[in-house]
Amino acid sequence: MARIAAPPPRTGLLVIQPLKKRHCAACRSGPLALLVLEEGTQRCLDCADLGHLVFLPRGDTALTRRAREASALSAVVVRFNRRRARYERQGVLVEESALALAEGRCLADAEARRRRRTRDARRRAAEDVRFTEVFAEEIRRLFPGCPAGRAGAIAAHASVRGSGRVGRSAAGRALSESAVTSAVRASVRHTETPYDQLLMSGVPRQEARRRIAAAVEATLSGWRAGQATG
Numbered sequence: 596m597a598r599i600a601a602p603p604p605r606t607g608l609l610v611i612q613p614l615k616k617r618h619c620a621a622c623r624s625g626p627l628a629l630l631v632l633e634e635g636t637q638r639c640l641d642c643a644d645l646g647h648l649v650f651l652p653r654g655d656t657a658l659t660r661r662a663r664e665a666s667a668l669s670a671v672v673v674r675f676n677r678r679r680a681r682y683e684r685q686g687v688l689v690e691e692s693a694l695a696l697a698e699g700r701c702l703a704d705a706e707a708r709r710r711r712r713t714r715d716a717r718r719r720a721a722e723d724v725r726f727t728e729v730f731a732e733e734i735r736r737l738f739p740g741c742p743a744g745r746a747g748a749i750a751a752h753a754s755v756r757g758s759g760r761v762g763r764s765a766a767g768r769a770l771s772e773s774a775v776t777s778a779v780r781a782s783v784r785h786t787e788t789p790y791d792q793l794l795m796s797g798v799p800r801q802e803a804r805r806r807i808a809a810a811v812e813a814t815l816s817g818w819r820a821g822q823a824t825g
Contacts, residue, residue: 650687664693666689667690719756727751734775745782
């Protein structure tokens with residue numbers, strides 16, 4: 596019978612996924628999906644007293660660790676990689692009861708993580724609402740003439756989490772006057788002037804800003820002075 600190359604020695608039991616068709620030297624069963632080498636002789640899992648174990652593929656580190664910890668008997672499954680000329684780990688064999696226990700624990704952890712994510716999302720949402728309110732209050736303080744409801748709309752737009760807008764910058768979170776003014780100026784530019792139409796007609800951005808700059812500053816000056824527009 597052709598012999599199979601033995602994997603390098605290591606601690607614990609090793610089981611091999613053969614690349615070619617192999618048969619058990621003891622019971623002649625085969626071809627074998629998994630085999631054990633005992634003193635150079637290949638045996639099936641049943642003849643090696645490992646037939647009651649179940650295969651757990653690699654990929655889930657936590658599940659593998661817990662299954663091996665709970666299993667009185669386990670083995671590492673390897674397969675030879677011809678291109679790399681080495682044996683590589685494919686998974687483990689563990690007792691079915693140990694795998695079921697490990698899966699239950701991992702599911703419990705997943706549910707705990709889901710609940711934590713839900714709590715964190717609610718907390719962040721509450722924080723975002725509070726920050727938007729504070730940002731709107733600062734807009735109203737700096738621009739008392741800002742139309743009713745407009746301050747809230749500007750604050751909500753500028754402070755969207757993950758948007759990269761000025762409200763989420765360090766200066767915005769610190770409610771610096773420059774950051775708050777930038778948010779208001781951007782809103783005025785897009786809403787109170789023909790800036791967007793200029794861009795759509797092909798006018799370069801800097802030129803479009805130059806053309807509407809006076810109108811923007813006039814609106815901001817009026818709002819600062821408490822004069823509502825629009």
